[in-house]
Amino acid sequence: MPQFFSNKRLILLLVGVIFLVALISFSLRDRQNASLPEQIIKDTVGFVQSIVAKPASYITGFVNNVDDLLNTYDENKRLKSRLEEFGTLQAKVNELKVENDKLKDLVGKKDDLRNFNPIQANVIARNPDQWEEKLILNEGSMSGVKVNMAVLTSKGLIGKIVQTTPYTSQVELLSTNNSNYRVSAVVANKKSEAFGLVEGFEPKRGELILKRIDSSLPVKKGDKVTTSGLGGIFPKGVLIGEITKVSTDDYGLTKLAYVKPAADFSMLDHVVIANRQSITIDGSDGNNTNKAITGTGAQK
Amino acid sequence: MARFLIPFVAVVLFFLETEFSLYSPIKWHGHLYYLVPRFLIIYLIFLSIYYDRKRAMWYGLVFGVLYDIFYIDIIGLYTFLYPFICFIAGYTVKYIHQHLAISTILSLVLVALLEIVLHQFFLLISFTSVPFTEFLNQRLIPTMIANCIYLIMLGWTFKYLIEARLLKNTSRLTL
Numbered sequence: 413m414p415q416f417f418s419n420k421r422l423i424l425l426l427v428g429v430i431f432l433v434a435l436i437s438f439s440l441r442d443r444q445n446a447s448l449p450e451q452i453i454k455d456t457v458g459f460v461q462s463i464v465a466k467p468a469s470y471i472t473g474f475v476n477n478v479d480d481l482l483n484t485y486d487e488n489k490r491l492k493s494r495l496e497e498f499g500t501l502q503a504k505v506n507e508l509k510v511e512n513d514k515l516k517d518l519v520g521k522k523d524d525l526r527n528f529n530p531i532q533a534n535v536i537a538r539n540p541d542q543w544e545e546k547l548i549l550n551e552g553s554m555s556g557v558k559v560n561m562a563v564l565t566s567k568g569l570i571g572k573i574v575q576t577t578p579y580t581s582q583v584e585l586l587s588t589n590n591s592n593y594r595v596s597a598v599v600a601n602k603k604s605e606a607f608g609l610v611e612g613f614e615p616k617r618g619e620l621i622l623k624r625i626d627s628s629l630p631v632k633k634g635d636k637v638t639t640s641g642l643g644g645i646f647p648k649g650v651l652i653g654e655i656t657k658v659s660t661d662d663y664g665l666t667k668l669a670y671v672k673p674a675a676d677f678s679m680l681d682h683v684v685i686a687n688r689q690s691i692t693i694d695g696s697d698g699n700n701t702n703k704a705i706t707g708t709g710a711q712k
Numbered sequence: 713m714a715r716f717l718i719p720f721v722a723v724v725l726f727f728l729e730t731e732f733s734l735y736s737p738i739k740w741h742g743h744l745y746y747l748v749p750r751f752l753i754i755y756l757i758f759l760s761i762y763y764d765r766k767r768a769m770w771y772g773l774v775f776g777v778l779y780d781i782f783y784i785d786i787i788g789l790y791t792f793l794y795p796f797i798c799f800i801a802g803y804t805v806k807y808i809h810q811h812l813a814i815s816t817i818l819s820l821v822l823v824a825l826l827e828i829v830l831h832q833f834f835l836l837i838s839f840t841s842v843p844f845t846e847f848l849n850q851r852l853i854p855t856m857i858a859n860c861i862y863l864i865m866l867g868w869t870f871k872y873l874i875e876a877r878l879l880k881n882t883s884r885l886t887l
Contacts, residue, residue, distance in 0.1 A: 435788035443785045457782045468731040537730040539783045543834045
């Protein structure tokens with residue numbers, strides 16, 4: 413068929429399609445690590461993006477301020493009623509903190525899963541097509557950001573780092589659809605602690621699903637869910653949300669709870685990346701190595 | 713001046729898209745609605761209708777690659793879709809009248825097409841489990857409304873801008 417092959421355009425198209433399919437499957441396989449050209453492009457685009465993001469975040473801040481102003485009266489009333497409560501609570505917290513420090517000194521425990529060095533970062537972009545819940549931050553591996561670190565706002569946990577380049581990093585939000593995305597969490601009420609894993613997001617309810625809770629432990633509506641710090645790299649005690657409904661899982665062996673996230677996933681502006689002070693372990697999940705990443709501790 | 717204005721506008725729109733998406737999803741009556749800004753592709757569709765199909769496709773390719781690398785991490789998705797949409801736009805316009813209203817409708821249809829193709833692709837690689845009806849209500853319709861407002865606001869500006877560029881071209885040719 414000489415006529416068919418003389419059609420240069422058609423061949424070009426075919427080669428193009430094959431090339432694209434190869435490219436798609438190639439880049440799908442390894443999305444965690446960016447190759448060098450990708451990193452350069454990401455950093456360049458990220459640099460420009462962070463300039464563009466400045467006026468945008470100013471506008472967001474302004475909108476939030478106006479919103480705050482409008483709610484001032486209601487908020488003031490509510491806050492006043494809680495102020496007295498807060499005073500006594502503060503005194504109690506201080507007392508407990510001092511006591512805790514003393515006891516820690518006594519047993520010689522220095523590392524605490526709760527302590528972390530905050531890395532302040534600005535959100536410069538969000539995946540515009542929103543099929544994946546991803547944010548891009550303006551801090552990268554040059555400022556010590558590593559994959560799997562927790563990302564939080566003042567209200568609570570929002571996600572974790574999934575990819576870093578020297579000057580940008582990518583956050584996958586808790587509200588993701590990714591089934592490989594787990595966060596080790598703990599439900600603490602006055603009597604006991606119940607451990608579980610935050611796995612998955614229910615888009616209809618707009619809530620997270622906390623799975624694998626021991627069914628013998630009491631977990632009820634209204635309990636606060638925080639990170640447990642046992643996943644290896646997250647700090648302990650970061651608020652995730654509040655339980656709204658408890659049921660059993662598909663097999664009836666463990667409990668399952670719906671958690672209303674404490675942080676808001678839209679209109680994000682400033683976030684904090686938590687760099688845990690005690691030894692961090694890379695976990696055994698997925699491609700991770702299960703080795704200590706930071707060499708601060710005695711064991712390695 | 714006008715020579716650089718067209719790529720410059722494309723770059724600005726590329727960066728603006730993501731800033732607008734920071735405000736999405738919107739919670740309204742207890743439901744989440746996703747508004748996907750598609751400023752750039754609408755601009756490129758206008759380029760391929762009023763200016764030059766080939767050039768629009770090249771822009772589509774470059775911005776598609778940037779989009780893929782920076783946001784999606786799957787290289788080849790937008791890299792293919794952007795030029796493809798431009799191609800369809802440029803191809804269709806040969807057979808229909810280049811009226812502003814028609815090109816507006818055409819670009820909205822193409823944006824809807826883009827969204828549907830993307831949804832099907834992400835379903836295929838199981839990045840999402842959103843069924844089509846939910847996708848229609850949660851994403852497609854709000855997105856189309858938002859982009860429609862945007863187009864009504866800026867469509868004539870694009871046309872004006874591109875025509876200014878074309879006038880300059882023709883005047884240079886005649887001189």
